[in-house]
Every structure is written in structure tokens, then in C-alpha cells.
Amino acid sequence: MSLLTVRDLNVEFRSGVRAVDGLDLDLDAGRVLGVVGESGSGKSVTSLAVLGLLRDARVSGEIRFAGRELTALDQRSLRRLRGDRIAMVFQDPLSCLNPYYSVAFQIAEAYRAHHRTGRRQAHRVAVHMLDRVGIPEPERRARCYPHEFSGGMRQRVMIAMALCLEPDLLIADEPTTALDVTVQAQILQLLRELRKESGTAIMLITHDMGVVAGLADHVVVMHQGRAVERGPVRDVFHRPQQPYTRGLLACVPRIDGPLPDRLPTLGATT
Amino acid sequence: MLLEARNLVKRFPVRHALTRRQAGHITAVDGVSLDVGPGETLGLVGESGCGKSTVAKLLTRLERPTSGSIHFAGRDLAGLDETALRPVRRDLQMVFQDPFSSLNPRHTVRQILAGPYRYQGLEPDQPAEELLARVGLRPEHADRHPHEFSGGQAQRIGIARALALNPKLVVCDEPVSALDVSVQAQILNLLRDLQEQYGLSYLFIAHDLGAVRHISTRIAVMYLGSIVETADRDALFAHPAHPYTRALLSAVPLPDPDLEASRERIVLHGDLPSPLDPPGGCRFRTRCPKPDELCAAERPRLRTIAPGRQVACHYPERTP
Amino acid sequence: MILYLLRRLAVTAAILLVICAATFAVFYLMPADPAQGACGKACSPERIAEIRSTLGLNHSPLVQFRDYLAGIVSGRTYGSGTQAVDCPFPCLGFSFQTDQPVWQLLTSRLPVSFSIAIGAAVLWLAVGVGAGVLSALRRGSLWDRAAMTAALGGVSMPIYFTALVLQYLLVVQLKLLPYPQAVPFTADPVGWAQSMLMPWITLAMLYAGIYARVTRSEMLESLGQNYVRTARAKGLPEITVVRRHALRPALMPIVTIFGMDLGALLGGALITESVFGLPGVGKLAADAIASADQPVILGVTLFAAAFVVLANLLVDLVYAVLDPRVRALG
Numbered sequence: 010m011s012l013l014t015v016r017d018l019n020v021e022f023r024s025g026v027r028a029v030d031g032l033d034l035d036l037d038a039g040r041v042l043g044v045v046g047e048s049g050s051g052k053s054v055t056s057l058a059v060l061g062l063l064r065d066a067r068v069s070g071e072i073r074f075a076g077r078e079l080t081a082l083d084q085r086s087l088r089r090l091r092g093d094r095i096a097m098v099f100q101d102p103l104s105c106l107n108p109y110y111s112v113a114f115q116i117a118e119a120y121r122a123h124h125r126t127g128r129r130q131a132h133r134v135a136v137h138m139l140d141r142v143g144i145p146e147p148e149r150r151a152r153c154y155p156h157e158f159s160g161g162m163r164q165r166v167m168i169a170m171a172l173c174l175e176p177d178l179l180i181a182d183e184p185t186t187a188l189d190v191t192v193q194a195q196i197l198q199l200l201r202e203l204r205k206e207s208g209t210a211i212m213l214i215t216h217d218m219g220v221v222a223g224l225a226d227h228v229v230v231m232h233q234g235r236a237v238e239r240g241p242v243r244d245v246f247h248r249p250q251q252p253y254t255r256g257l258l259a260c261v262p263r264i265d266g267p268l269p270d271r272l273p274t275l276g277a278t279t
Numbered sequence: 280m281l282l283e284a285r286n287l288v289k290r291f292p293v294r295h296a297l298t299r300r301q302a303g304h305i306t307a308v309d310g311v312s313l314d315v316g317p318g319e320t321l322g323l324v325g326e327s328g329c330g331k332s333t334v335a336k337l338l339t340r341l342e343r344p345t346s347g348s349i350h351f352a353g354r355d356l357a358g359l360d361e362t363a364l365r366p367v368r369r370d371l372q373m374v375f376q377d378p379f380s381s382l383n384p385r386h387t388v389r390q391i392l393a394g395p396y397r398y399q400g401l402e403p404d405q406p407a408e409e410l411l412a413r414v415g416l417r418p419e420h421a422d423r424h425p426h427e428f429s430g431g432q433a434q435r436i437g438i439a440r441a442l443a444l445n446p447k448l449v450v451c452d453e454p455v456s457a458l459d460v461s462v463q464a465q466i467l468n469l470l471r472d473l474q475e476q477y478g479l480s481y482l483f484i485a486h487d488l489g490a491v492r493h494i495s496t497r498i499a500v501m502y503l504g505s506i507v508e509t510a511d512r513d514a515l516f517a518h519p520a521h522p523y524t525r526a527l528l529s530a531v532p533l534p535d536p537d538l539e540a541s542r543e544r545i546v547l548h549g550d551l552p553s554p555l556d557p558p559g560g561c562r563f564r565t566r567c568p569k570p571d572e573l574c575a576a577e578r579p580r581l582r583t584i585a586p587g588r589q590v591a592c593h594y595p596e597r598t599p
Numbered sequence: 600m601i602l603y604l605l606r607r608l609a610v611t612a613a614i615l616l617v618i619c620a621a622t623f624a625v626f627y628l629m630p631a632d633p634a635q636g637a638c639g640k641a642c643s644p645e646r647i648a649e650i651r652s653t654l655g656l657n658h659s660p661l662v663q664f665r666d667y668l669a670g671i672v673s674g675r676t677y678g679s680g681t682q683a684v685d686c687p688f689p690c691l692g693f694s695f696q697t698d699q700p701v702w703q704l705l706t707s708r709l710p711v712s713f714s715i716a717i718g719a720a721v722l723w724l725a726v727g728v729g730a731g732v733l734s735a736l737r738r739g740s741l742w743d744r745a746a747m748t749a750a751l752g753g754v755s756m757p758i759y760f761t762a763l764v765l766q767y768l769l770v771v772q773l774k775l776l777p778y779p780q781a782v783p784f785t786a787d788p789v790g791w792a793q794s795m796l797m798p799w800i801t802l803a804m805l806y807a808g809i810y811a812r813v814t815r816s817e818m819l820e821s822l823g824q825n826y827v828r829t830a831r832a833k834g835l836p837e838i839t840v841v842r843r844h845a846l847r848p849a850l851m852p853i854v855t856i857f858g859m860d861l862g863a864l865l866g867g868a869l870i871t872e873s874v875f876g877l878p879g880v881g882k883l884a885a886d887a888i889a890s891a892d893q894p895v896i897l898g899v900t901l902f903a904a905a906f907v908v909l910a911n912l913l914v915d916l917v918y919a920v921l922d923p924r925v926r927a928l929g
Contacts, residue, residue, distance in 0.1 A: 047459040062831055084837075092834030099832075104825040107844055108924055118843075119833040145549075154923040159550045160327075170833070189326035189486065191547045194530035198546050216460060219532025223539035242536045260464040262493035264516055264531050265538075271471070272464035272493065 011073075012038040012177060012210050013059070018070035020054050020063065020234075028054040028066070030234035034212075036227075038177065041204065041211040043225030043242065045218060045257070051234040052214045056180045059212075060095060061087045075177060093123040096171035100183035102163035106155035112139070113151035116170045123174055138169035142199060161192035168199065175207060182214045197223060218258055222246055230254045280350075281448055281480050282315040282338065287347035289333050293555060305554045307333040308344075309504035312581075315448060320474065320481040322495030322512070324488060324527070328551055329501040331484045335452040338482065339373045340364050352447070369399060372441035376453035378433035382425040388436055389421045395443045403443075410439040413476075414469060431462035435469065442473065450482045455490055467493055488531050492516055497587070500524050503554060503562040506581060510588040520584065520595040523563050561593070569594065607915070611908050618904045620664065626893050627660050650695065653678035667692070691901060692894030694887075701898035704883060708867075711781050712879035715871065716864035718795050719802035720857070727807035728853065731814025732846065735822060746811060753808030762801045762874040769797060779875040798871050806860060813856065817849035824848070851921065855914050862910025866903025 015034035021027045029051040036042040046052045057063045059072055061079065072079040074095065079087065099105045106115060116138055117131035124131075132151070139147035142165040155163055164184060171179055181200070185193035201224060204211060213225055221228050221242065228245045230238040230253065238251045249255045256275040289308040292301045308330045315321045325331045336342040338349060340356050349356040352370055359367070372395075375381040382391055389407040396403045408418035414435040425433055434454060441449050451470070455463040467490060473479060485491050491498060492512060499509040500521065508521040519525045526545040533539055547566045552558050561579055564570035573593050581591040585598060634650040651657050654677060655666055669675060670690035677684040677693055686693045691701040730750070734743040769776045779797055782790040821827065822845045830844040831837075867880030876882070880899060887895035919925045 047461060060832055062828065088834050088836065090834070091832055097829075097832040099825060099829065101825060105829045107826040107830070107848075109847055109922065110843075111923075118830075118835065122834045122836070122839075156924050161550060167829075170829075189551075190488070190530045191326060191526055192550075193532075194544065194546050195548075197532070198544070217532060218534035219539070222534050222536045223532050246534065246536050256461065258534055260461050261534065262464070262467065262487075262489035263533065264488050264492055264528060265533060268493065271468050274464045274468070275461035 010038050012036055012075060013212070014071070014073040015055075015059070016071040016073075018055065018058060018072065019068070020051070020058050021067045023065045023067075028234055029058065032070075032231070032234070032236055034229060034236075036178070036210055036212060039204075039208045039210050040227065041213055041225045043221035043228040044212060044214045044231060045216065045221050045228060046231035047216055047257075049233070050231040052231050053182050055231075056097065056182050056212065056214055059180065060091055060097060062091075089123070092119050092171075092176075093174045094176050095178045095180065096174065096176040097180045097182065098164070098167045098171050098184045101187045102160065102167045103155060103187075105167060106163060108155055111152050111154055112158070112166045116166070116173055119170050120173050134173055135169070138173045139166070142166075142169045142172075142203075143195075144169075159192075160188050161195055164188060164192075164196050165199065168196075168203070172203060172207065172209065176209060178210045178212065180212045180214070183216070184213075185220060186215070186217070193220075200224060218246075218261060230257065280314045281317050281319075281352075282313075282482075283348075283350040284314075284334075284338060285312045285348045285350075287311045287334065287337055287349070288345045289330075289337055289342060290345045303555055306504055306557070307554065308337060310347075311501070311504075311506055313499055313506065313509070315480050315482055317447070317480055318474070318478050319497065320483055320495045322491035322498040323482060323484045323501060324486065324491050324498060325501030326486060326527075326551065328503075328554065330504040331486075331501050332452055334501075335373065335450050335482070335484050339371060339450050340367075341373075365399065368395075369444045370447040372444070372446040372449050374434075374437050374441050374449060374451040374454045377457050378430055378437050379425060381437055382433060384425050387422050387424055391425070391436060392421075392440055392443055395440060399444065405443060410443055411436075413442060413473065414439045429462075430458050431465060434458065434466055438466075438469065438473070442477070442479075445477065446479070448480045448482065450484070452484045453486070454483075456485060456487060463490065470494060488527065500527065503552065503557055505562060505591065506589075507563065507591045508589065509581075514585075514588060514598070518596065518598040520588065520590045520598050521563075521592050522567050522569065522596070525596065526566075526568075561591075563592075604916075607912055611912050614908050615901070615905055616668075618908075619668070619901055622897050622900045623660075623664050623667065626897055627663075653684070654695075691898035694892050694895045696890060696892045697895075701894050704895060705880060705898060705902055708878055708880045708883045710783065711872070711877050712867050712881065713865060714784065714791065714795050715798045715802070715868055715877065715879060716861060719799040719806070719864070719868075720861050722799050723803040723806035723810055724857065726803060727810025728814045728850075730807070731811040732818055732841075732849075734811065734815040735818030736841065738819065743815075747815070750808035750811040753804040754812070756804065758801060758805060758870045759874050761804055762797070762871060765797050765801060766875070779877055781878050794877075798868070798875055798877065801871050801874075802864070802868060809856075810853065814849065814853060817852055818845060821845045821848045851918070854917055854921065858910045858914035858917070859907065862907045862913075863903070865910075866906040867899065 013034065013036040015032060018029050018032040019027070020029040032051070032055060034042065044052045044055065054063065058068050059079065068080065106112065113132055113135040116135035117128065120126070120131045120134050136147045136151045139151055144150050144162060144165055158166065185196050188196060197220065200211065203209065213221065215221060225242050227240065228242050229236045230245065232253050238245060238249065238254045245254065246258065249258060253275065256273060259273045260275055262272060287308050288306065288310055290304045290306050293303050293305055294301055311334055313321060323331050323334065333342065337344045340359065344357050347357060352367065354367065356364065356367060388411070392407045392410050393403050407421040411418060411420055416432065416435055425436070428436065455466050458466060470481065471494060474481065483491060483494050495512050497509065497511055498515050499506045500523065501507065502523050508515070508519070508524050515524065516528065519528055526547045529543065529545040533542065545568065549566050552565055558565050560576055561567070561570070561574040564574040567574065579591045579593045581589045583589050584595055588598070634647045634654060634656055655663055666675065670686060674688035674690045675686055677686060684693055686700045689702055691705070693700050694704060697704065730746045734746045737743050770778055776793055776796060779794040782794050784791045827840060827844050830840045867884055869881035869885055872879040872881040873885045880902065883895065884899040887899065
């Protein structure tokens with residue numbers, strides 16, 4: 010069943026830059042869609058457009074989520090959807106958490122934005138979520154502030170915040186890019202487990218083909234605001250049709266396989 | 280050897296946020312020894328906070344080591360002052376991570392490229408156009424300012440500046456990690472071409488194991504201020520001996536869904552211990568999959584287990 | 600934390616000591632003779648010599664300074680016998696021109712200065728921060744441009760000019776307010792407010808302009824923070840996003856400048872008090888300067904400096920309470 014359907018999405022900033030240009034996306038419930046591309050490909054803008062969080066931009070096209078047309082919703086209904094049915098995890102967890110509030114407060118705040126509950130109940134939810142995303146001593150850590158956590162733990166907090174309302178769709182925008190590789194492995198493992206447990210669909214936005222290969226069912230390759238290639242991960246990775254996709258796969262030096270003398274580059278020089 | 284560093288230690292005082300009183304110290308680099316031979320590229324990998332960037336600053340003497348020696352071109356750089364270091368800097372240059380913040384935004388590229396000569400009190404013997412051509416930029420770029428360039432181009436300018444005085448060794452600290460993947464490939468290719476052309480040696484510091492594998496001849500792996508393993512490039516990737524190296528390699532996502540689905544994953548548990556209060560014994564034992572009493576009691580020394588291969592582990596993986 | 604507090608207090612005392620020494624040195628280097636000033640124009644050399652000895656001016660500068668400090672801590676007596684003048688703790692010197700201890704002069708003037716400073720502060724905080732927040736939220740709008748122009752006007756208008764224009768309009772022309780005078784709040788709250796209104800507006804126009812501009816830029820910065828985007832992505836109502844996630848961080852720098860400004864003002868608003876003829880600490884300073892009453896100038900300087908330094912300490916403590924990152928022991 011299709012959970013998210015995007016048709017002919019166009020995003021044009023007030024500056025005249027066209028960030029997304031006629032994009033189509035399909036994501037079924039419970040599946041993981043990888044959206045890959047380099048910076049400026051429009052992948053992050055797409056995610057913000059789905060949430061209705063773009064400012065100073067003209068958005069046109071269809072964004073259908075669970076049978077509702079999001080572009081037709083007013084701010085109030087859209088706000089009810091955000092965090093509740095569609096949650097988001099961003100790239101840099103330190104700057105994405107407010108330094109002035111404890112992590113439990115920030116999780117509870119998300120919960121209370123959509124549930125009529127008291128502070129205590131919301132706090133219990135927050136502690137439970139911290140436990141679920143693998144933060145040791147959740148009772149004690151709940152009262153800590155973001156700067157007291159490591160990068161990986163902060164991203165776990167962000168994930169706890171995103172999943173506390175059991176959303177149908179989690180948009181993860183470069184969720185591991187700011188993290189070290191062993192911590193990235195932990196977070197990817199966590200996402201794999203949570204996906205299995207909760208059945209949340211994930212839109213995984215990343216520049217890293219390896220991250221997509223390990224998590225996604227389908228993949229869309231974006232370049233300059235357009236989707237240049239799409240399909241099930243196996244097809245796209247093993248039989249890429251477009252030169253851009255082939256280049257993207259080949260230009261990243263790998264830790265396995267034969268060593269090329271020179272790395273292939275993607276067309277134009279820097 | 281071109282560069283021989285022995286037992287480098289760097290401690291930073293840690294101050295209380297409010298009272299500014301010294302609350303202790305962090306040993307950012309804890310007894311690092313490494314060699315770089317002529318024409319060689321030593322890759323130095325590790326995660327953030329492991330001390331690899333501090334090593335770069337010590338070797339280029341942007342920081343003064345707390346103890347240890349750095350032999351380069353027949354002198355020990357460890358105790359030299361800035362005046363004595365000046366002639367040394369002709370042969371020892373650095374390329375930084377963020378190309379924009381390492382280029383003066385008010386200067387033209389021509390002025391930036393004349394900087395190393397000015398510092399040495401020399402007349403530029405290479406016109407800016409010549410230096411730009413070496414790194415694949417056009418002569419007309421010489422009179423522009425840094426903000427007119429893309430990240431990749433700015434990094435090329437940084438490399439051109441490092442090469443102006445024909446150095447023997449270039450220390451590259453995360454030179455590609457701020458760049459897009461396709462641009463990374465171009466800069467890595469450029470660094471290799473320049474090495475061949477000018478017989479350069481590199482110390483290539485990065486957290487990206489793919490990039491390090493691509494460019495290095497030998498590799499050293501750092502964890503919490505110390506080197507835990509050094510080996511030739513192919514040996515390291517084929518048979519990592521230290522459990523941390525193994526975990527590091529198994530954590531790198533492979534751009535292949537089938538390999539990703541079938542590979543053995545070693546997911547390390549917990550966080551990097553605080554460098555303020557590192558664990559006693561083996562530094563890695565809190566996250567190691569197979570620690571025992573010996574690991575808690577005694578810190579393993581870096582020892583040679585095969586030609587060209589050193590490991591700091593009581594129980595290294597067997598290597599063929 | 601207690602150790603920190605003690606340390607900060609010690610530093611504060613040291614700063615005050617330095618200020619004290621510097622002010623003392625400046626007055627010592629001044630050509631005017633304090634004895635001459637205390638005695639008046641028609642004064643015999645014998646009388647001057649007598650005053651010099653009473654004031655201790657025949658001692659070396661260092662001894663004089665030591666006596667001065669001792670006076671602050673435990674009070675002192677000038678002269679001896681029938682001529683003796685008592686200056687009780689805390690003795691900041693004695694004004695022979697007015698025949699009163701400086702401390703007594705200061706404390707009698709404090710209520711006026713406090714009334715002016717606190718009332719003005721409430722006014723400029725409400726207007727300045729409010730206007731700044733609105734401007735940031737409606738960036739580029741007509742309101743934003745109008746408010747920022749007005750703020751620039753408020754900042755660039757000299758205080759004595761605003762004060763005189765206000766007085767001319769409200770008192771002389773429209774007869775809405777009486778000429779300001781020192782009315783104790785406890786005696787006649789309405790009269791007090793009427794008297795204070797013009798000084799409040801005068802000062803608030805200047806400070807509200809500054810605060811509006813600072814608040815606007817701080818708000819714009821915090822509105823652009825990633826955690827504000829997170830707050831919106833959580834589905835929080837926009838009003839909560841603004842109040843909780845944008846305004847609170849934006850207020851931190853305001854706390855700093857507010858502490859300093861208020862501290863400075865509590866030590867006397869010299870121009871405002873002079874223009875309106877209100878007997879506050881600032882007016883006291885102005886009069887003392889005009890009549891070269893050096894003990895008073897020295898006392899007021901020290902007094903005002905103490906407020907600024909203490910305000911600074913208070914700001915740092917408030918910061919530690921408000922910002923968990925500063926609070927953290929790391």
C-alpha cells in the first residue's frame with residue numbers, strides 16, 4: 010500500500026533557484042526508500058517540502074500521504090501531522106537539540122504536542138523511549154542536557170524523539186553523516202531493529218551509497234533536482250542504467266575489491 | 280626515513296567552564312611514534328577525538344609537543360622556536376580540512392600563493408599561474424578571491440600553496456572530508472598525480488577508510504591518543520589484527536546490498552571513553568569484544584608481529 | 600560553586616580597589632587644592648593650613664590612601680578636639696562644602712536614582728524586547744522597517760535633547776505633567792509616577808532603541824537555528840516554537856547588557872537628573888564637579904563603579920542559572 014506518493018514536485022526558492030524539478034517518489038508502508046545525491050541535488054529540500062517546513066519557497070505538485078493531499082492542508086492540520094504521523098531526524102544532532110532543555114523535556118514536548126497528558130506521563134514516555142533506543146541508565150540520563158551526550162547518543166535522543174508517537178513515516182536526513190563510522194554502524198543497526206519492531210516506513214536521505222545499500226529497499230538517485238534513476242536497491246546497485254549513477258558508485262574509494270589507479274570522476278571538474 | 284617521530288605526547292589543560300580553574304588535563308596524544316619514508320604515503324586513521332589532528336599539528340609544529348622527538352631533515356623539531364622552524368617549513372607543508380577558512384578571504388589567489396615566499400623572505404620563483412596549472416586551475420584564477428571558488432577549487436588552491444616551496448613532506452589533515460564525493464575523487468587523484476610528479480611524501484590523515492586505502496602505502500590506526508596498529512595497506516585491509524581495526528573496517532558501509540546483507544558485523548558497544556579519564560590497562564578494553572584480566576591489568580605495547588606490522592593488543596587476530 | 604563565588608567576590612573587591620586607587624590618583628594629580636575648595640574663595644592661608652591638616656592632606660599620598668581605605672571599612676574622624684568631624688562607617692570621605700559625610704549624601708540621593716533607573720528599565724525592556732521580537736517575526740515588513748527606523752532615531756538622539764523636547768511638549772505646551780520633583784513613592788505614588796514619567800521616557804527611548812535592535816538580531820539568529828526547525832518538525836504550535844525555542848536563547852545576551860546598563864544607571868543618570876533637576880546621585884555628581892567638591896566626586900565614582908562591577912557578577916551568576924552548559928562542571 011502506498012504511504013507517500015509525490016508527483017511532479019517543484020520547489021523554487023525566492024532567489025529563483027529551482028531546487029527540485031518535477032520529482033516523483035513512491036514509498037510503501039513499512040518500507041525504506043533511499044534518496045541519494047550530492048549536495049545541491051535537492052534531496053533535503055524534498056524532505057522539508059513533505060513536512061511543509063520550507064520557508065521562502067514556492068512548492069507545487071502533489072504530496073499524498075496516507076490518502077491525504079498535504080499541499081492542500083492548512084498550517085494547523087499540517088502541524089498535527091508533523092511529529093505525529095511524519096517524524097524527522099536531522100543530520101547534526103547537537104545543533105538540532107535545544108541546549109537549554111533536558112533531553113527528556115524535549116522528547117516529552119513532542120509527545121505532549123499531540124497527546125493530552127500531564128508532564129509526568131510524558132516524562133515516563135521519554136524515559137521509556139530513551140531505554141528503547143539503547144541509552145544506558147535512561148532514568149538518570151533523561152535529566153541531562155544535550156551537551157552532556159556524545160554525538161551518537163544525541164542522535165539516539167533524536168530518534169527517540171521522532172519515534173515516541175509511533176509515526177507511519179520517519180524521514181531521516183543524513184542521520185549518520187556527522188557521526189564516526191563505528192557510531193554510524195550503531196545507529197544504522199538501531200534503525201534496522203526499530204524498523205523491524207515498529208514497521209515504520211523510512212525515507213532515508215544520504216550521500217553515502219553504502220548506507221543506502223545496507224538499509225533501503227528502494228532507491229532514488231537525485232541530481233540537480235531531478236530523479237535520474239530509481240528502482241529496487243539490487244537493480245540500481247548491480248545494474249545501474251544511468252552514467253551518473255555509475256559514476257556515483259565508482260567515484261567513492263572502497264575498502265574492498267580491486268584498487269583502481271585513478272578514481273573515475275563525474276563529468277565536470279570541481 | 281624522512282620523518283621520524285618518537286613517543287610524542289601532548290597534554291592539554293582542561294578548565295572548568297565557569298571558574299576557569301584547571302580541572303585536569305587531556306592527553307590528546309599519548310606516546311605516538313611514526314615514520315614517513317621518502318615518496319611514501321602514511322595514512323593515519325581514527326575516529327574523532329583519537330588525536331590524529333593533534334598529531335598533524337605536532338609534526339608541523341603548529342603545536343609544541345609536551346614530550347617526544349620529531350626528527351625531520353636531520354633536526355629535532357620538538358623544541359625549536361618559530362625562527363628556527365622557518366627554514367624547516369620549506370620542506371614541511373600542510374593542507375587543511377576546510378579549504379575556505381584556511382585561505383584569507385581578503386587576499387587574491389596570487390597573494391595567497393605568494394604567502395609562503397613572503398614568510399621565507401624570498402621572491403616568488405614560481406608565478407602564481409604556474410602553481411595554479413600544477414593543480415589544474417586556469418591562469419585567470421590568479422586574480423580572484425577565495426569566495427569565487429567552489430570547495431574543490433579552494434582545496435586545489437590550498438594544495439598549490441603547500442607546493443609553492445617544493446616541500447618534501449606534506450601533511451594533509453582531512454583534505455577531502457569537507458567535499459562532495461565526486462570532488463573527493465578529483466582531489467585524491469590530484470594528490471596522487473602530484474606525488475608521482477614531484478616525489479612528495481604525504482602524511483594523510485582521515486577518518487574515511489576508503490580514501491586512506493586509496494592513497495596510502497602504509498597505514499597507522501589510532502584510538503584514544505595512541506597507535507593501535509600499523510601495517511602495509513593491503514595487509515591491513517585484508518587481515519586487520521587489532522580488534523578495533525576489525526570493528527572499524529566492518530563498520531564501513533559497502534555500496535553493495537548483497538554484501539551488506541551477508542557480511543559479518545562487529546558493532547562496538549558504548550561510547551568512546553572520555554579522554555579525561557581513560558580506562559586503565561588497554562584503552563580499548565571497554566569496547567573490545569574479547570577483553571580479559573590481562574587487558575585490564577596491563578596496557579599492551581605496540582609490538583612487531585610480522586615484518587612491517589605492529590599491533591598494540593595482547594590477543595591480536597592471527598594473520599597469515 | 601561556593602569557591603567560585605568567593606573567588607569572584609575577591610576579584611570584584613580587587614577591581615574596586617584598583618578603581619579606587621586610580622580615582623584617588625587622578626584627584627591627587629588635579630591642580631585644584633581640596634582645602635581651597637572646602638574653604639571657599641575668601642580664605643586665609645592659616646585657615647587653609649588648618650583644613651589641610653584636618654583632611655590629612657599634609658600626609659604622603661600613600662598614607663592618605665591608606666586612611667581613606669580604612670575609613671571605608673571602619674569609619675574615621677577628621678581633625679581632633681572641638682574641630683573633630685566624625686565620618687561613620689562606611690566613610691567614603693567628607694564633603695566640607697556641604698558639611699556632610701559623602702555616604703550620607705549618596706544614600707539620601709539613592710531613592711531618586713533608583714526610581715528613575717528601575718522605572719525606565721521596566722519601560723525599555725517591555726518596549727525594546729517586544730518591538731525587537733515582533734520585528735524579527737515580521738522581518739522585512741512595514742512594521743519591521745518602521746520600528747527599526749524609530750529605534751535608530753531613539754539611539755541617535757542625545758539624552759539632553761530628548762529630555763528638553765519632552766519637557767517643553769508635556770509640561771510647557773500641553774501642561775499634562777508637572778515639572779519633575781523628588782516625590783517619595785511612599786508619600787504620593789501618583790505624584791511620584793508623574794514626576795518620574797519624563798525621565799523614564801527619556802532614558803527608555805535611548806535604551807529601548809538599543810534593545811530592540813539587539814533583540815531583533817538575536818531572535819533572527821535563534822530562529823535560524825536547527826533546533827527551531829526540530830521544534831517545528833515535532834509539530835509544536837508556532838507560538839510555543841517562538842517562545843520556548845527562539846526567544847529564550849535570544850534573551851541570554853540581553854541579560855548581559857541589561858545587567859550592565861541597569862548597574863550603570865543605579866549609580867546615577869547624570870544628564871537626565873541634571874536636565875530635570877531631580878536630586879539623584881547623578882545630579883550630586885554634576886554639582887560636585889561644578890563646585891570641585893573632590894571627596895564627593897571620588898565617592899560617587901567609586902559608588903557607581905561598585906554597582907557596575909556587582910551587576911557584572913550578578914549577570915554571570917544568572918547566566919550560570921539560565922544556561923545548562925555554563926552550569927555544567929566540566
